[in-house]
Amino acid sequence: MLRIAIGVYCLWYLAKRYRLFLRIAGSDAALFRPVGLVASLKQPVPVALFRALLALTLLANVAFLLGWRHRVSGPVFSSLLLWVMSYRNSWSMIYHNDNALVLHALILGFSPAADALSLDARKRGAAHPARGPREDWRYGWPVQLINVATVFMYFVAGVAKVVGPLGWAWASGEGMRSQVAVDALRKELLGEGASPLAFAMHDKLGLYRLMGVASLLIELGAPLALLGRRAGRLWAVGAFGMHWGILAIMGIKFRYQLAGLIFLPFFAPERVMRVFRR
Numbered sequence: 001m002l003r004i005a006i007g008v009y010c011l012w013y014l015a016k017r018y019r020l021f022l023r024i025a026g027s028d029a030a031l032f033r034p035v036g037l038v039a040s041l042k043q044p045v046p047v048a049l050f051r052a053l054l055a056l057t058l059l060a061n062v063a064f065l066l067g068w069r070h071r072v073s074g075p076v077f078s079s080l081l082l083w084v085m086s087y088r089n090s091w092s093m094i095y096h097n098d099n100a101l102v103l104h105a106l107i108l109g110f111s112p113a114a115d116a117l118s119l120d121a122r123k124r125g126a127a128h129p130a131r132g133p134r135e136d137w138r139y140g141w142p143v144q145l146i147n148v149a150t151v152f153m154y155f156v157a158g159v160a161k162v163v164g165p166l167g168w169a170w171a172s173g174e175g176m177r178s179q180v181a182v183d184a185l186r187k188e189l190l191g192e193g194a195s196p197l198a199f200a201m202h203d204k205l206g207l208y209r210l211m212g213v214a215s216l217l218i219e220l221g222a223p224l225a226l227l228g229r230r231a232g233r234l235w236a237v238g239a240f241g242m243h244w245g246i247l248a249i250m251g252i253k254f255r256y257q258l259a260g261l262i263f264l265p266f267f268a269p270e271r272v273m274r275v276f277r278r
Contacts, residue, residue: 001269002143003113006104007065009261010081013101014058021084024091025050035094036086050087057084064109067118078102078109097254100262103149111142146265147232151222154239158219171216173208180208183250197249211245218242225266236263 014021026047034041044050057080063073085102089095114120162168166175181202184194201207218238225235243257256262 001117001272002104002146002265003067003108004065004117005261005264005269006101006108007061009256009259010101010105011058011061011065013255014054014061014081014084018054018058021054021088022047022051024088027091031091034086034090036089037083038086038090041090045087053080054084057081064105067114067120070112070114070118070120074109074111074113076109078106081105097256100150100153101256103153104146104262104265107142107146107149112139113142115139143265144226147226150262150265151225151235154219154222158216158222161216161219171209171212173205173210173212176212176215177202177205177208180250183252187251192251195249195251201249214238215242229266232266236266239263 025044029044032041032044057077060073060077060080063069064077082102082105085098089098161170164170169175180198184198187194218235222235222239225232240257240260240263243254246252246254247258
């Protein structure tokens, strides 16, 4: 279920930005600042080569989504996704919010995520009806690893706040209010338009103080989500609400987070199939 859900999201994300990625790849070479997997490149690759790699990524994405020859398509897709996203981030600002998607795809790509609900499983079941997939604790470790990656990304974000210039004063709300104000002014000056909430809330420092404390609790307390199923789900709901709050106040779209897919491994999406099997 995680492979299918994340595979669908990746396919939508890449297909929607296909032309955008190609335009970026054709930018002036002076703007190229390689990061991540492409950090060793001295200059951009030819646009034709990037187009071929992007198309191959989309094809591998479909195979990953369908669970077709997953032992090959899984690692190929997730590795290509890492390369494409690294290359895309080498031309402008680094989109850190995409890191979770790439890490999740990598874990699923290199794990047995297609032993059920896949073309591989269907083919195997047709050939050997008695050898269908069985529930096993070993299928849980990739899910837990995804959760570990998720909570530590939030934890790092919290640490970045408290080791920054404001330190623990971030909890006072003043830093968050200033950040929202700067973002709103930038959007107003550039013609994009800021959220009305950014202006309505500016004088409510107490509310910003509450949100500042809440953000630190969610981010620095993220590792506590690994203590148990209930703790994980409570944390996931809190973090999910935080992202929707950011969207409402600042208009910033962390799409993977807003869709809830980053938090899906904390729940039990396989129960959906159990309902249909009854």
